[in-house]
Amino acid sequence: MSVALRILDDGAWLSVNDQRQVSVSELWRLNAPDFCSCELVDFIAEGFTEVSADGRDVAVTTYGQCIACGESGVPGKLPVGQIRHGEYTDYDRQQMVMQPIENRARR
Amino acid sequence: MPTDVERWKSEIYGNEIREHLYRFAEQGWDTIPDDERDAWFERFKWWGLYHQRNGQESYFMMRIGTPNGVLEPGQTEVVADIAKEYATGPVDNPEFGDAYVDWTTRQSIQLHWIKLEDIPEIFDKLESNGLSTQQACGDSWRNIVGNPMAGKAPEFVDALPVIHELNDRFKGNEDHSNLPRKWKVSVTGAPDGSGQGDINDLAFEPAYKEVDGEEVRGFNIRVGGGLSRNEPRLARNIDVFVRPENAADVAAGISALFREHGDRENRYNARIKFLMDEWGPDKFRETLQDDFVEFELESAGVDLREQYTYNAGGGEHGDLIGVHEQRDGKYYVGLNVLVGRMGADDTNELAQLAEKYGSGEVRISQRQNVMITDVPEEDLNALLEEDLLEHYSPDPHPFMRGSVACTGTEFCSLSIVETKNRQVRFARWLKANVDLPEGVEDFHIHLSGCTASCAQPQIADVSLRGMKTRKNGEPVEALDIGLGGGLGENPHFAEWVGQRVPVDEVPGTIKNLLASFEELCQDGETFREFIARHEEKELEELIEPEETSYEDPYMHNTKLTWYPYADEDEMDASPAPTDGDGNPIAQAED
Numbered sequence: 001m002s003v004a005l006r007i008l009d010d011g012a013w014l015s016v017n018d019q020r021q022v023s024v025s026e027l028w029r030l031n032a033p034d035f036c037s038c039e040l041v042d043f044i045a046e047g048f049t050e051v052s053a054d055g056r057d058v059a060v061t062t063y064g065q066c067i068a069c070g071e072s073g074v075p076g077k078l079p080v081g082q083i084r085h086g087e088y089t090d091y092d093r094q095q096m097v098m099q100p101i102e103n104r105a106r107r
Numbered sequence: 108m109p110t111d112v113e114r115w116k117s118e119i120y121g122n123e124i125r126e127h128l129y130r131f132a133e134q135g136w137d138t139i140p141d142d143e144r145d146a147w148f149e150r151f152k153w154w155g156l157y158h159q160r161n162g163q164e165s166y167f168m169m170r171i172g173t174p175n176g177v178l179e180p181g182q183t184e185v186v187a188d189i190a191k192e193y194a195t196g197p198v199d200n201p202e203f204g205d206a207y208v209d210w211t212t213r214q215s216i217q218l219h220w221i222k223l224e225d226i227p228e229i230f231d232k233l234e235s236n237g238l239s240t241q242q243a244c245g246d247s248w249r250n251i252v253g254n255p256m257a258g259k260a261p262e263f264v265d266a267l268p269v270i271h272e273l274n275d276r277f278k279g280n281e282d283h284s285n286l287p288r289k290w291k292v293s294v295t296g297a298p299d300g301s302g303q304g305d306i307n308d309l310a311f312e313p314a315y316k317e318v319d320g321e322e323v324r325g326f327n328i329r330v331g332g333g334l335s336r337n338e339p340r341l342a343r344n345i346d347v348f349v350r351p352e353n354a355a356d357v358a359a360g361i362s363a364l365f366r367e368h369g370d371r372e373n374r375y376n377a378r379i380k381f382l383m384d385e386w387g388p389d390k391f392r393e394t395l396q397d398d399f400v401e402f403e404l405e406s407a408g409v410d411l412r413e414q415y416t417y418n419a420g421g422g423e424h425g426d427l428i429g430v431h432e433q434r435d436g437k438y439y440v441g442l443n444v445l446v447g448r449m450g451a452d453d454t455n456e457l458a459q460l461a462e463k464y465g466s467g468e469v470r471i472s473q474r475q476n477v478m479i480t481d482v483p484e485e486d487l488n489a490l491l492e493e494d495l496l497e498h499y500s501p502d503p504h505p506f507m508r509g510s511v512a513c514t515g516t517e518f519c520s521l522s523i524v525e526t527k528n529r530q531v532r533f534a535r536w537l538k539a540n541v542d543l544p545e546g547v548e549d550f551h552i553h554l555s556g557c558t559a560s561c562a563q564p565q566i567a568d569v570s571l572r573g574m575k576t577r578k579n580g581e582p583v584e585a586l587d588i589g590l591g592g593g594l595g596e597n598p599h600f601a602e603w604v605g606q607r608v609p610v611d612e613v614p615g616t617i618k619n620l621l622a623s624f625e626e627l628c629q630d631g632e633t634f635r636e637f638i639a640r641h642e643e644k645e646l647e648e649l650i651e652p653e654e655t656s657y658e659d660p661y662m663h664n665t666k667l668t669w670y671p672y673a674d675e676d677e678m679d680a681s682p683a684p685t686d687g688d689g690n691p692i693a694q695a696e697d
Contacts, residue, residue, distance in 0.1 A: 004142065004145075006111050006145060008112075008145060008149065009520045009521065010335075010336075010374070010521055010559060011375065011521075012160075012520035012521040013161065013520055015145050017141070017142065018141055018142050018143065018144040018145045019144075020161050020164075023160070023161050023520060023666060024520075024521060024523065024557070024666075025516075025522075025523040025524075025573075025575070025664070025666040026666075027575060027582050027664075042577070044523070044574065044575045046523065046557065046558065047336075047521075047557075047558070049375055065574070067574070067575050067576050067577065067585075067607055068577075070606050070607070
């Protein structure tokens, strides 16, 4: 069963099967040493530009900023949820430490 | 590969959306198939309907496009009546009550909490009174802006007939109804720069040429302005002069050029400013001449930019607030509407006053204010004594006068912070606690919830933009602070020199900034000149955040609420989606 993933309203949110799942302005902790020198990036999601299904992860390419040091940009594709058996479920993004998909593949 | 949005648009877009809108309105919001909602909500924008944010499903923002901000006699009352009857949500706004009208920075009108089921009735009321939501949002010609007093205040060239011609030609026009992205147009005839052409996709600015010894008045054309996405651009001169009678044909050519060459594969790169980045004005003009107009384009005429006083950082307000004489000897009275929001009852009262003292006409400015027009001199004093003008003042305090705010997290998906109620509180606190330096009577503070820049923060003295930070370890709403933006002959975007200032420290920051200005400014220097004289590092030192007596009730993450002002604001407490009567629709269990 295919899952429709799309970014809508000028990058304001991620739609999964026509349901709003992830909105900008969430704060995420990232393990992304390439992005800034903070031990963990304290990242605010300001805008989504792309979404992809990467393995079972649903990952959004996200523009944002580390609110600790001010570094801004795109840290990569950030996993926000997963698809299992055709169903999407959110990751607990407030509690997890995200790692950009690209970094994961590199290691 | 075309985006989903382009695919949906290629299937059904433009006028034909309306029949589907009516079908869903009749059958109810929940009859929109689950797997078609994204597509329909995207399409509904073309008819001025924007699905409200997460937690407010089934409710829509409705935008009514009023060309050049002109509300004809009788129309203001219709808007007030519609707001009163249909634009009420499950919870009141603590500042503005249960029904209100937003006057926008594009001289349009926005209503919230609109239910799909009410659309046919609302459209009927609007359209039977000459109003429309057509193309108020979506990828096509948006509401055309300009000096709101076009046709009545002094102008170098008459803009209003051109605005009407463009509106008539491009609204509902199948050739121009599906563009790669939104298309914002400004037409200005006044010699003061008040149409804000520099920040529009397409700008007509007053100019003249000498032809056979005669002065021909018309417009110079600029293309590619805009503020969104951290990529602000000033519109660029493409070296074209048009006479008023040719304006629509040239506009059609430029619109068609955008339709054919704009980027439909990447919506973030679709605005014409990015095409202008890529091509430059010379190639743009050459392509326009070769492929999109059938007559020889004239080279640019002499512009009037050195006369521009509107938001130019000098001593003139230029915002049309107050009492001003019209060309015909009557007067218009510009009223300050703090953050552009007016209660439905007040809007009705505005309509009554316009009827009683003027022609019934009301106009909307790009600073979110309103004007009552056509007032005979002998009636001015009586109008100025009316109770409504105590709240919506023709002589407001500079902090009230200078405040502009976007919609914010109250309704908007993109915004990062609460805006309108906060800006009201900022303005009140500043008025009560901060003395402006002597001679400063015009001081613009614009608050935008995100980089979309709907409050046009980059052209304000103090620019505020939504952000987050941590305070005592807890996430709180914050604002980036920019300084020294404005328009005029030499427009300048604000320099972003303050980052992530917690919202409760922003009023103190502005207080300290103004104190520094008063202490350090040189003889006769305006605030904008003062900012321009300093290097970025020096400006950063002027940002001194400070807690004060100002209290902010919206420090928490308002975006995570279903409605920031609800007593129980958690997302789970939302009554949405609701049916046509406002009753919650039971959601199927997963």
